[in-house]
Amino acid sequence: MKKMLSLALALCMILAMVSCGQKDDTPNDPNAGQPSQGTQDQDQNKPQKKLTVATVVKAIGSNWFDSMDWEGTKWAEENGADHHYIGPTSMDSAAQLQCLEDAIALQPDVLTVVPIAADACDALLAQARSQGTKVVTHEGTGLTNIDFNVDAFSNEGFGINFADKCNELIGADATYACVVGTLTTPAHMAWSKAFFAHANANYPNMTCANDLDGGEIVPLEGGANSDTSYTMAKQFLQAHPELDVFYVCSSSCVAGVCRAIEELGLGESVKVLAVGTASGQKTYYESGTIVYGAMWYPGAAQYACYEVGKRLIEGKTISTGDDLGFEGYHSITVDGTNIYGNAWLDITLDNLAEMCEVL
Amino acid sequence: MKRVLGNKQNRKTISLLLITVVLAVIIGSFNPDKFFTAQNFQSMTRQLAEIGIYALAMFVIVVSGGLNLSIVAVANLAAICGGSVMQGLILGDVIVSPLARLLVGLLVAVVIGVLSGVLNGYFVAGLGLTAVLVTSATSQLFQGLALVITKGNAIVGAPEAISALGTHNLLGIPYLLLLALGCYIVAEFVFEKTAFGAQCRLLGANATANQYSGNSNYKTLMKSYMLSGFFSAIGGIVSYSRMCALRSDYGNSLTSTAMLVVLMGGAWVVAGGGKVMNIFISLFCIQIISSGLTLSGTSNFTRNTIWGALLIAILLAATPAIQQRLSRLKGLARRRAPNKGNAA
């Protein structure tokens, strides 16, 4: 046993020594990243030091987040930067945190994060900032240790829009139910709550079929795959025959809910307001089950995030009306640490083909 | 005799260590400026400390021939209950001083961990049900309970001591690594020096033989589930210290990573086998691959593939050792069981 212990300790020490040996060099790295423009220009090569940028997404392997890689690469090529695209293979907060740790160890100049569990990332992001990294999140409203959070639009506005659309397309006396991916996804919950609040305030004849908990809406949970939402929706439709419309906040749940509606032969009477990719639900737009959808292009948000980070490094300020150089972010709104674009994409039957090309 | 076999064991440890060092050199050379830094060392060890403690919770059960799929759910539940006490959300009026809250919170977390171990143990050991089925059901039970408590929201914030545990270092070595090392030393002691450890191993190696040694089967299993629950709770606190937030759905992927680590440490190659220290080394191995590949700009798909390939390579390399390992177990079990040949 003593041998084992000494072996293990030796292992630790080797690693520690390796790292301590390098310790003298490391502080240079973040320093080199920041004040290189002003103070140490002569030490650096004539062109500005190559930036390292990294983005940590919820999961790799889907078009939604891979588009952030495509546009991130594009930005990096335009700006001569080194782009890293990092993320777990399935959506899991612990796996994402590990990716985030590794990304921070890269000591990037700009770090973009799309957090699965926003609160869980906050402590780590503080470490990133303390080493001089500019942290720009996407879908990260409510985080404190960030420089900016870039969103395609305000969460509240997004939910309100859907309530308005519900009134317009379904009717002022619609009975609705909200579906989220999981009850622990902040953005989905924010949209549902905004929908609920706006409907209550402006459309008194609309009825919410969801559970209520102390006056707050408790949306249905659609889960991470279309099968769970399918099973859930079938039961809910039977329990609530009076339902007129589902507001589905999670892209991965839309197909399941639509399938349930069509299987129960309710395609005429129950409609869906959908969030998320057009290309995944094309058939349901065509069959008329989805009457309206909205999404944003995450790649554009990625481009904007990097642009914000670069400007911060250059010492510029970000203010309302700035142009971040990508469609939807030509004139941004700054609200505290939140940056909103006008990157809202409506999906209806008319522009379906076009939207399917986007994502 | 014991010495010779011990040396053989050492050989496995040494080869694992060699693999780890070679991997560190190779993978590190992809991006040496970022890999061989104090910062990366700290980042890596903080990550492996978390996985490592979950791996211990898994190992404790695996050694006796079972599988515990509820470790993460138990960890979350324990940390949520403990964290609520620390934050003063539960019993906030009764316990006022921050130190008392911290201590009571820790106690609550550990007690919940052990109690959930008792529940698992009762179903598996007491009623003789399949461990996989029981723990996957209790996993939903505990996660559901955590969801009921938190209503899907995160509990944000942590006492100073907890957040320091997750982020600070002692002489350049993260506290978390020291904590993990401590847990491993405890586990090493339990599984190499105590009768309980030997019983666990015998149970895993040959449960039928163990049945003849009276009703100790029940006690051994029950104890090992309680120990697993205990380590899960510690794992929950570690996760809490890293995030400074508590969520009911944190970290399902940790279960499979923990399994991978335990497997690499050799616990499944021989039923009832596996050295605690080998697991500790394979932690480094896995973490070096993970962090090194990320730093060198490859995706997690590559990482998973290499993890899997390395695992199978190690398994294949270790196959001939099975028979010797079994005979060593019998010696260690202190004549608890009749000396029957079980290597058919």
Added chain:
Amino acid sequence: MRKRAKINDMTIRVVLFLLILTVFAIIEPAVLSATNVCSMINDSIFNGIAALGMMTVMITGAFDLSSMSISMLSAFLTLKFYNIIGYEGDFITMFLIAGTFGALIAMINGFISQKFSLSGFVVSIGTNLIFGSVFFIFLRSSYIKTDAMPQTLLKVRTTAILSLQSSGGTAANLNIGIVVLVLTAAALWLFLNKTQLGRGIYALGGDKVAVERVGYDPMTITLIAYAVFGACVAIAGIYFYSNAGTFEPGMIADKGSDVIASAIFGGCNMKEGKGSVGGILAGVAIITVIKSNLILLGVPVYYVTFTVGAMILLGVLFSTLSEQRLQRNRGR
């Protein structure tokens, strides 16, 4: 004697299933409406096919955690294959091609574990990581849009073999997938009980040495058992992704635990090489009835996960206690 024991274990599961169903129906009569019955059957298809496959491996005394990776990978290869040859697909070749891919992939597991006498479970953890990742390393994107899916396959979603209009305004549609489940179950039952090879699979789980003495080649039998397993999970996988209408690698991952739970609940026992088609179907029925009714019953959303866990645990408790009592009675 053995046969009788099996029937009795089976009876316990059927009783448990009816018990849960009755309690649910008393709380909410709509549980037994035509719509909901069809709905429950549709929900059980994926689980059923995959659990039957899982059973085949468990009978040989192994346990495989890579089922969802095999499922995902073979669905991916099938869809890509259709893409490359530019064929819109049809139901029969879809299941056959996916099944072939699955069988081939799963046989890798069987080969490694048998050749090097490693536990199949251990091997599957390694191969699970590899199967789930290796093909996606070099792809720009592994996502397949609805447009790029073979269009005929998408019709799986709406093709029903039985359609009723029930009183509540909802339609009861029995999905075509049930045919696949029934055929798989029937074929597997015939294979396991009526053929030499099938008996060999049961024998392998009981006593490996005896198998050799009788003249079976353990390697052949292992490979065949894994091939059946792979084919089943792959068929379930292509069915899942056709229903989803798009392909994303991570989507299917969390379906695995239900499959394992159904298989074990259905009486599979790796230690003794036990397991039967009827048992699996009963196990799947119980898991489905628990998971597919709670919202209809009006359980608050926050409590659903908890209730599922608790009910499965109680169900396991019930069936085990009854089995133990049964055995004790028999012992007397």
